[in-house]
Every structure is written in C-alpha cells, then in structure tokens.
Amino acid sequence: MNIDGINTGYVLDHIKAGKGIEVYHLLNLDKVDATVAIIQRATSGKYGLKDIIKIDADIPLDYDLIGYVDSKITVNYVKDRELVRKIKPEPPEVLTNVIECTNPRCITSVERGIPQRFRLVDGETRSYRCVYCDTLFREK
Amino acid sequence: MGDIRHLINITDLSVEELKHLMETADDIIAHPEDYQNICAHKKLATLFFEPSTRTRLSFTAAMMELGGNVLGFDQAQSSSSAKGETVADTIIMAGCYADIIAMRHPKEGAPVVGAAKSSVPIINAGDGGHFHPTQTLTDLMTIHRKKGEIGNFTVGLCGDLKYGRTVHSLIEALLRYEGVKYVMIAPEELRLPAYIREKLDAAGVEWHEVTSLEDAIPELDILYMTRIQQERFPSWEEYEKLKDSFILTRSMLAPAKEDMIILHPLPRVNEIDVDVDDDPRACYFYQALMGKYIRMALILYLLGIK
Numbered sequence: 001m002n003i004d005g006i007n008t009g010y011v012l013d014h015i016k017a018g019k020g021i022e023v024y025h026l027l028n029l030d031k032v033d034a035t036v037a038i039i040q041r042a043t044s045g046k047y048g049l050k051d052i053i054k055i056d057a058d059i060p061l062d063y064d065l066i067g068y069v070d071s072k073i074t075v076n077y078v079k080d081r082e083l084v085r086k087i088k089p090e091p092p093e094v095l096t097n098v099i100e101c102t103n104p105r106c107i108t109s110v111e112r113g114i115p116q117r118f119r120l121v122d123g124e125t126r127s128y129r130c131v132y133c134d135t136l137f138r139e140k
Numbered sequence: 141m142g143d144i145r146h147l148i149n150i151t152d153l154s155v156e157e158l159k160h161l162m163e164t165a166d167d168i169i170a171h172p173e174d175y176q177n178i179c180a181h182k183k184l185a186t187l188f189f190e191p192s193t194r195t196r197l198s199f200t201a202a203m204m205e206l207g208g209n210v211l212g213f214d215q216a217q218s219s220s221s222a223k224g225e226t227v228a229d230t231i232i233m234a235g236c237y238a239d240i241i242a243m244r245h246p247k248e249g250a251p252v253v254g255a256a257k258s259s260v261p262i263i264n265a266g267d268g269g270h271f272h273p274t275q276t277l278t279d280l281m282t283i284h285r286k287k288g289e290i291g292n293f294t295v296g297l298c299g300d301l302k303y304g305r306t307v308h309s310l311i312e313a314l315l316r317y318e319g320v321k322y323v324m325i326a327p328e329e330l331r332l333p334a335y336i337r338e339k340l341d342a343a344g345v346e347w348h349e350v351t352s353l354e355d356a357i358p359e360l361d362i363l364y365m366t367r368i369q370q371e372r373f374p375s376w377e378e379y380e381k382l383k384d385s386f387i388l389t390r391s392m393l394a395p396a397k398e399d400m401i402i403l404h405p406l407p408r409v410n411e412i413d414v415d416v417d418d419d420p421r422a423c424y425f426y427q428a429l430m431g432k433y434i435r436m437a438l439i440l441y442l443l444g445i446k
Binding site: 103105106107108109110111112113114130131132133134136 | 226227228245246247248249250252253267268269270335
C-alpha cells in the first residue's frame, strides 16, 4: 500500500498496534481540515506491529495527551518535506478532562462544572489518581 | 486563594506543624483562660451535608471555647444542596458569612472542590470513606498526651482495616515518625488494602498481620479498636458474618501491659465491652476530649491567630 509523504505536518510513529483510531479521536483529528492518514498494523523493526498517523498540516498538537495515550509514540515534525525534529512525549503530571473517575462516590459524579482531573503517580505504568477521591486509574 | 491554608488530608500538615498544633493544644489545656476570647467576633461555619454527632459537637465546642461563634447546618436537607446547589456555590456563599469552614460531605473529594473556590480556610470534617484528618489529629494528640511522644511504640490496629478510613489515615500519619511497629489485627476478609501494605513495605517499618486479638495484646503499647461499619459493606450477609469478629472484654486485658492505652474513634457498637470502660487503660472518651483541644489549636492555626 502506498501512502504519500507529507509536505508540512506530523508523523506519529510507533503507536501501539490497534491504538491508532483511539489516538485519532483523542486528538480530534476528525475535525482537522487537512489530509490525515491512519496506517494500521504496519511492520515495525522495534515493536513487531505498529500504527502510524500522518497529518499533512501544521496544527497545534496536544503532546500531554499523546504522552498519556502511549509514551512510546514518536512525533516527527516535518517541514517542506524535511524532518525537522523528533519529539518523545512523556505522560503528563496532570491530566484534565481526558479520563473520567469511575468511583460512584466521587464528588465528580454529582458536582456540575468541575473538571475531571488526575495526577500521575507512576510514569512507568502510566497510573493516575483522581485528585478528588484518589481512585486509581491504570491503562490496561 | 492560593495563600489560604486548608486541611484536606492529614499529610497536608508537616511533622513540624503537627508538633506545633499539639503544643498549642497542650497550652490550651494548661491555660484555658488565655484562649477564652481569642476568637471573639470570629465565626466558624459547620457545613455538614451528612449527619454527624461527635465531629460537629467537637468543632462547635472548640469554637465556643475560643470565644467564637458557630453557624451552619447538620444535614443536606437543611441546605440549598437539597435544591440542587453545587458544593462550590455553597462554599462561596458560606465564605461570605464565616471566617473558617468545617465541612462534612458524603462524596469523596468534596472538600477539594470547596478548597478550590473558598475565600476562607476549609477543614475536611470527613468526606465519605476517604479522609477524616481531624480524627487522625485527635488520635495523635491522645498518643502524645498519654505516651509523651509519638514514636517508639507498638500499635495494634484492630477490626475493619479494609474499609476503615481512620486506620488508613493513622498509618499514613505514623509512618512519618520513628520507631513505630504495627500489628494488624483483622479477619482475612477485612485485612488492609494492598496499597497500604505496599506503603508499609516501602517505608521499611516492622509490621505483621494476625487474626487473633488475644495473641496480639501482650506486645501492644497502643490498641486501636475500630467498628465494623455496616454502611461500608457491599452486602448485609457479609456484614453479618464479620460484625462480631473482635470483641474486647475486660478479661482479655489481663496479659496486657499496665500502661497500654485503648483507643477507639467512636461510636462503638459492641467491639469494646462496657466493662472495659472502667479500666484505666481505656482512653477512648479521653480521646474524644482531646479532639476538642486539637481542633481548637487547628482553628487558631488556620486563622493565623496562633
């Protein structure tokens, strides 16, 4: 299969196989007015299989979100068909309005107008705790 | 609102601050006349979105003995939350009328929401099964008064170690002191949650688990009894099976150390036989009294008065 290279934009490489669609939706790429390609189950020397997203537009990217979803993702920024820099986003210290607390006794289950907020407790396992009730959230 | 100090969790206070609070409480006990008007014209709002007897009375008595006034409500039905008002709005409103707020709420994390919006200090007086820092302050104050120091003792924590928030907070607080050994006394079904066991291991302290209270008693300097709380159990059957797991009776105290102290956050149901009340080692009502003094010290500290 042939996917063209991009002029100016991003290549999100080394996405865990099967996670490409999730990353696409989390980054709201369906709302971007540009060419976006998702390549699923590409062969990777490092990880066996991987997903790749190519965005042919110089848009602001939420690196915190990418670091949260999968810290193995590499973001390649391309300008005029040249690779300008590689970025390895880390899991963010605080995650706001990305995941929801599952504890039915948490104040977020009833209080209107407050953000869902989690703080990182273990970068290795990407474990977060709700800042309100301390419920643990660990990516499966 | 960044400069206002709140108390949400016991770990919000450093060991130095805990020492300061206990010394202030000692001074209040020794010289109550120096404090009887110190909060004149100050108001404490007790916002109790769920009923409580001891904690609310203790806060009310504490503020009254400092010469301050108390206003508030003692159940959600008496507040605007019954009409759908958010916690944040209630707190902002209360801050217009009071200098400091003690709040209890059934939802975990409600005081975090309150603190983010409040123009006055917030004291968490219990948020569901989550934190209850002033109970831990009460426990520490009682140990400080009865043992002379916090540290260098063996404490037995008995009863519901799985759901009991007072036990979890006390362990978290004691882990910051030297020389504390822990004996966890609970049935298999109510043993400490894994994350607390991991904390004990990570801290490198001496601790072990037993299922027999009788076997543990001789080695203890402090016995901390807890109630098996029906409201925390997922099913009535499970509660029925475990509710009478441990009942401390006077005869069981025969092999205990002369200076062991028995604590309980109250209310007790039947886990401590009333025969024990007359034993000089029974300190749970003294503990309730200490709760008032340490809350007085806390109010002064958060108001920046002492």
